[in-house]
Amino acid sequence: MSVNFLIHRAKEIQAVIDANASEIEKLDQEIGDGDHIFNVQRGIKLVIELEAVIKDLPMSKALNQIAMKVLSGIGGSSGALFGTLFMTMAKGNDIDNGVDYKKAIEIFADGVEAVKQRGKADVGEKTMMDVLIPVSNCLKKGVDDNKDVKEILKEAIEVAEKGMFSTKDLLATKGRASFLGERAKGHIDPGARSSQLMIKTVCESVLNS
Amino acid sequence: MKKFMNSADDFLKESLQGFGAAHQDIVNCNYDPNFITRATPTKEGKVALISGGGSGHEPMHGGLVGYGMLDAACPGFVFSSPTPDQMLAAAEKVDSGAGVLFIVKNYSGDVMNFQMAAEMMQGPNESVLTNDDVAVEDSSFTTGRRGVAATVVVEKIVGSLAEHGGSLQECKALGDKVNKNSGSMGVAFSSCTVPAAGKPNFDIGDDEMEFGVGIHGEPGRRRDKMKSAQEITNELLEAINEDLKPEANEEILLFVNGMGGTPLTELYLIYDNAKNMLDKKNIKISRSLVGNFCTSLEMQGASITLTKLDEELVKHWDSNVHTAAMRWGM
Numbered sequence: 394m395s396v397n398f399l400i401h402r403a404k405e406i407q408a409v410i411d412a413n414a415s416e417i418e419k420l421d422q423e424i425g426d427g428d429h430i431f432n433v434q435r436g437i438k439l440v441i442e443l444e445a446v447i448k449d450l451p452m453s454k455a456l457n458q459i460a461m462k463v464l465s466g467i468g469g470s471s472g473a474l475f476g477t478l479f480m481t482m483a484k485g486n487d488i489d490n491g492v493d494y495k496k497a498i499e500i501f502a503d504g505v506e507a508v509k510q511r512g513k514a515d516v517g518e519k520t521m522m523d524v525l526i527p528v529s530n531c532l533k534k535g536v537d538d539n540k541d542v543k544e545i546l547k548e549a550i551e552v553a554e555k556g557m558f559s560t561k562d563l564l565a566t567k568g569r570a571s572f573l574g575e576r577a578k579g580h581i582d583p584g585a586r587s588s589q590l591m592i593k594t595v596c597e598s599v600l601n602s
Numbered sequence: 603m604k605k606f607m608n609s610a611d612d613f614l615k616e617s618l619q620g621f622g623a624a625h626q627d628i629v630n631c632n633y634d635p636n637f638i639t640r641a642t643p644t645k646e647g648k649v650a651l652i653s654g655g656g657s658g659h660e661p662m663h664g665g666l667v668g669y670g671m672l673d674a675a676c677p678g679f680v681f682s683s684p685t686p687d688q689m690l691a692a693a694e695k696v697d698s699g700a701g702v703l704f705i706v707k708n709y710s711g712d713v714m715n716f717q718m719a720a721e722m723m724q725g726p727n728e729s730v731l732t733n734d735d736v737a738v739e740d741s742s743f744t745t746g747r748r749g750v751a752a753t754v755v756v757e758k759i760v761g762s763l764a765e766h767g768g769s770l771q772e773c774k775a776l777g778d779k780v781n782k783n784s785g786s787m788g789v790a791f792s793s794c795t796v797p798a799a800g801k802p803n804f805d806i807g808d809d810e811m812e813f814g815v816g817i818h819g820e821p822g823r824r825r826d827k828m829k830s831a832q833e834i835t836n837e838l839l840e841a842i843n844e845d846l847k848p849e850a851n852e853e854i855l856l857f858v859n860g861m862g863g864t865p866l867t868e869l870y871l872i873y874d875n876a877k878n879m880l881d882k883k884n885i886k887i888s889r890s891l892v893g894n895f896c897t898s899l900e901m902q903g904a905s906i907t908l909t910k911l912d913e914e915l916v917k918h919w920d921s922n923v924h925t926a927a928m929r930w931g932m
Contacts, residue, residue, distance in 0.1 A: 461687065464685055464686055464687065464715075464718065465635065465685040465686070465687040465688075468678065468679065468682055468683060468684075468685050468711075468715075469678075469682050469683050469711040469715075470683070470710050470711040470714055472685060472715070473683075473686075473711065473714035473715050473717075473718055474714070476686075476718065477714075477718065480718075511714055511717070511718075512710075512714070513745060566740075567745070
């Protein structure tokens, strides 16, 4: 995984999120306050705009720049959560000397764990953590079991989709949807949907390369 | 939506520019990232107090920057948390070496962003988290109780201690104590409109009120039919007393706070009605504050905050203060 890899994936994610923007917006209007898609699109745009600044930087510095950009540029809870993900990844051990898929999975999993601590949300609370935590666990287990990288990524795509659909029948206890109580049931969480799309995009891109 | 504005994008910037220009003897406004500091640098050895939160609650917090209160405030966009780059820039400007105390209202976005700033900061720092709103345990924007108007009381009292040489740890401990000694609850008659959204945050009927409302118009305990001022005041005080449990003859601060769209005439009427009830319970009102301090844009409504006082708290409440929104003794 190189800085160039990150920039290219960000561009692919932008295309996929834009293509699904109206669906995500609709999900958010049903159970949130409608600004999620706007935050995600702004965040991705800011990361892509960093290309000239970060393309020649070592991985740790590039990830840190991305973290600060999404923190200040998205703001609110979303900015803090995505900022935490990238900032933790930036702290990965020895990442400036090359990041293979095992290292990439290790720092992603550390990042997800930090996001979980920051947002104090776990699986089953109808948030993006219903996608990120199972995906992180699946990736780590794949490495531990010495599975082929392609197999790991295919599984991750499935786990992400399952996690995303699982939010449909959950009761929200975190985030804006929580005050809707039973009314939020039957709706997929917009954050779970957008993060599932991002995971899928990155995994498929590596599979097809 | 009817508002004094030229464009939603420039709303905050123009308001900050006006604030900075109008109070240039007290404050200095910085832009990109946005933060407000005192016009004069922090005295060497004095703990720096930094607060912040979404805009739309003015005068909190920018109007509370000045002698005897805050050293800096970080305004986020309307009803949106400020970000760590603002807090770090503010800290760098006002930290005199004695450390930084962050005063944060318990709202998820604020908590996460201040937490990140604290982690990224090099120097010594502590945080006081206010959660005085007794209305609801968890809300649409929080885990745990919300931090509301008592934040003003915390900033006044801790600001005085910091001004008089309190250490970082002492300031944090006093902040936690004031928060623990305080309880608040609010009620709204109308909604408020975030400029960028263009439409009211919630719908409410002409004959309805949101009882236990949050400072962004988020839902409280229940939707009620309108009642008399004395009945509303009694119910607010009962909810606070149930939580705070002030004893007979205990001295308290009675703080009647307007939410932006309620005239002072009515706030003083609430004060009168609150005094009636507290007198009956033999709770002694020893200090008072009435006015618009922790607002929610143009929302019609008010909140009551009670803070149990002791000698130390009274001393720091009474000490000199000179900010845009609060000034006495000097």
